[in-house]
Amino acid sequence: MLSAERSKLLTEVGAGTPGGDLMRSYWIPVLRSEQLKAGAAPHQFMILGERLVGYRSPEGEVGVVDDACPHRGVSMALARNEPGGLRCIYHGWKCSPQGQLLEAPTHPDGADLSQVRTGYHPTQEEQGIIWLWLGEGAPPPMRKLAFSGLPDDQVITVTVKANCGWLQPLETLWDVFHAQILHNQTNRGSRRGGVYFSDQGRTMDNGVAYDYSQMHAESTDYGMKYMNVDAAKRTHFRFILPFFDHHALEPGEFADKGLQISVPIDDDHCLLWMVMYNKHAPLKADGFALQSLQGVPDLSNFVDHLGPRNRDNLWGQDRELIDRDESWSGVPNTSLLVRIFLEDLMVIESQGRPDRSREELEITDRALVLGRKRVLEAIEAVGRGEPAPAQTDDLSDVEALFELRDAPDQ
Template sequence: MLSTRDNDLLIQTGPGTPLGALMREYWVPVARSAQLVAGAAPTRIKILGEKFVGFRSPDGAVGFMNEACPHRGASMALARNEKCGLRCIYHGWKFAPDGELLEAPTHPESAPLNRMRTGVRPAIERQGIVWAWLGKGQPAEFRPLAFTDLPDDHVLAATAVINCNWLHPLETLWDVFHAQILHNQTNRRSVRAGAYFSANETRMAGDIPFNYPELTVERTEYGFTHVNSDAAKETHFHFIMPFIQHHTVTPGIRDDKALQISVPIDDDHTLLWMIFYNRYGPLQPNGFAMQGFGSLPDLNNFLSEFPVRTAENRWGQDREAMEKGESFSGFKGNTILETIFLEDVGCIESQGRLDRSKELLAPVDKALIEGRQTVLDAIEAYQSGKPPIGRDLDLSGVEAEFKVKTQAA
């Protein structure tokens, strides 16, 4: 278990916090490109406890800036989206996407507008994702990841706002064992997935058969890797500081791959990114990505079609489906992948503001323990003056692996 101090270090990411300062030293994915429409109203975006707006000027250039106008603090979400940039409706200050203050009617024509700080943050687009630099000084080079050199049609990115701390979604990926209990029935509904999750079960949890796993973990120069080995399969996962997790979906060499990015909105809400990619060609209709997410009505919020999750409705759980034996967990989506997300989200949102000093951990939590310590060690190293771990590396070759041991009889 963690101390209360370390628990707070892992939770708090706002301005002035140790982890918040470290996270601002990396490029952060802040919005899907499709959310920012040329010439349309700016989009309010909260990241790491700070309020911003994202926008696309009529000529297509993307900008990202503080929500508060630097003159008198009016919301730039109200701004006019004009040619070359945003104009604050309060006093008419106009900002280019690159941060240049183009006009300030409050000042004489001779005023040196270029000396005024505008609050615009550097932003770039990659594979349908807008990334912003929220740190101080000159931005770091954008580090290559497994999907960032691929054509746009090889990548699918979707987001959802999750009502929990940023660490919760990562912890449920580090906690590989939960899939054998929480997702047991869900996985078996897929003929393809069932072949890799129902072989040689050795133990039972009530009516749920499962394999007790062997877990190994190892630190890397970018974070850590963990391997889950059971009777049917061996799966390799990679955590990349500060919030990226490669995880397995299916074992085919040419199959779609997946990762999640867990970006803090504030200390109780998370912008969860689900990213699929395929190095061998465009994502196909029968592939894992399109089967799971291709038909969703809103990729800006892939949970939007489901009821609002609260403690009063048990985070969307269907007890009747559970009692009828239709669902072990009581969570049901329209696809296998949707159901898995609803199961995960229900559990992690129910944890609330988790006090990790009160947990009773088990041997299957080995990767969970390593993940937390990796982040804590990275904070300590950064505070001692070392470069942010993994920030300046080419990580395009890092991705999850899935090896089948035994097919189901």
Template sequence: MMSAEQNARITRITADQPAGKLLRQYWQPVALSVELDGPRPIRPVELLGQHFVIFRDESGTLGMLDRDCPHRNADLAFGRLEDGGLRCPFHGWLFDVNGDCLQTPAEPKGSTLCKRIKQKSYPVIEKSGIIFAFPGEGEPPAFPDLDCFIAPDNYVFAFKGLMECNWLQALEVGIDPAHASFLHRFFEDDEAESSYGRQFRATSANSTMPMTRVLREFDCPDITVDTTDYGLQLIATRAMSEENTHVRVTNVLFPQAFVIPLSGEMTITQWHVPVNDTSCYWYAIFTSFSEPVDKDHMREQRLKLYTLPDYRPRVGRANDYGFDPGEQASKTYTGMGDDINVHDQWAVESQGPIQDRTREHLGQTDKGIIAYRRMLNQAIDQVERGEKPLMVLNTTQAAAIQGPATMDGVGPASNTEDYWKDVDARRRSAAPWRQAAVQI
């Protein structure tokens, strides 16, 4: 059982809180690259309870600044892109992507005020369709050589969605292998041709059985959790017969992401990024091994569920997540439609803005969540001692973290480890963009 103080320690993310200090040690997704497309590439961003503005200047260079103008604190998200920077409409003060003040036009001729003004700026970089920012102090860590970062642009697709709850409960649903057999249970299986880009709709590797049927008929997985140099690896096996076992390998990428299989050819790397204490965005990179991603199709699928410009869900708390008791009786376990993002949204938002973990009772299937919370607390302790926590990497360390391996397949009941490693290695070795197996 967790105390209220312990719960606050791992959930609260402002700069003065333990978890907030930890998360500021890492690069954080702040926007999709497509959000800065168009004639006015400026976006307000709330991240970790702080307010920023991101923009591309006239040369296309990315920048992220504190959102309030240092003159009279007007909102720079309404600024003008001109003369090599972002200009505040209030008095015309102009700032470049580094936060340097270029002009204070209303000041008297010969004024040196501009030279003494500096708006706080933050490192930003684009990776696989996502803009990452480093909100902390000092040198940012290096990016690991994950599949989602080294695959070429036409083999990745990025998207995001808003959740109205604390980041930690949103993340924890993704590191829980047992919930899929219930929360995402379908009483009917779709045709294979309609499975592209949809979670749990394709067939498992080495099988003609749809994942939906596997999850429905074999709902009691045996879960093992191993500590890795990047976080955790979870292996869930479901005995199907004396000869065959379903194997699903997923990963926790510390501090706040997971890597899971979408299908035999595609994986999902997904971050849960705090907007503030009571809301978060999930950012996902879909990585294909076998062929380029159909980005238009993937985006069209997801925009049926999310509204622009803020990627808010169309189905959510305001309309009871689309709940239909007739559907619950005959079609889906939740009665909330056929998109698992809606199911997950209900599960984590129904726990409250910040889950009260003093009232929960964990079981054996929660061993991944228990292991992750232990790792999270250890990392918070390290930051408080002035030490570098897990996954704050230098260049050499980052190059050594690859993959990670993940898959979903039906293999022999014995030697499941050899089976899933072989499936993963063969997929990697056949990938056009990576013609060599990666060490697992």
């Protein structure tokens, strides 16, 4: 159980908040490259409570600026995307993708424009992702993650906006046992076979009892490693501060792997990324990544084609599917990854803003407790002026693993 004060530290992400300071110490993935087309309309978005506009100039250069013209604050989403930069439609001021004021038709000829401050934020584009630096001063080099530098055909990314705070999707990953309950029927229909339960969740479908106490979680420099052991498999997960979490998707070292990223939009909304990659070969049509996204029309809003889902319609839960025993959760039968995300979003959005001072945690919440502690420790370290943990480390070897087991541990 956390005090209300510490729970707040895990919730607030705006400028000047301790949590916001931690997150502004890292490069943040904010848009899929495909969302910015050269010369097209600027794209409005919000990250860490900051209203921003991203665009790609007609020459192909990416810029991210505050959604406010430096002159008098008009939305830059309304601006014209011209060669060389964005031009505000109100009085025609034009800024380069690097935030330099290039023209201000309302200034006298020859005026010095170099002192005008524009809200510019550095970007880098890698693996089809636009990464943003929202921190103060010059950004550090971008750290290497497991999929950094892979060819395009070895990586696929999808995003969805979630109506919950950034920590809740991570908490649901750290709570690995929920998969055996919430996702039991979804997993049952998947290639990796069912991990469904009977006997109040304590017995596998093959009749072998498993032991919740075999879950391990330990601190690392970059965050936390945690592992789940059951009768059929051993699954290793990795949490990388501040909001990256490596998944095991399928058995075997050479299988597709996944990295979920939970980027705060504001205190109560987040942008969820699923980056699926294969370090060894191009993604295969019958591999987890491509197969789990079959039929998804829009990878930037990858569950939205199923229509609105919110508290008013109980996230689209279909009771008839439950009554017919075709779905445990009432989520419709659709692409595998979409189903899993819909099930997760349904439960975590329904929490509202959780009051973590009023929980009843149990043994299966062991990794969740440590994960929160690691975030709080990182917030405190940055608050003391120390460098953010693993800010520039090479983390290319940090990833998940899913091992099948022949027999349970004795």
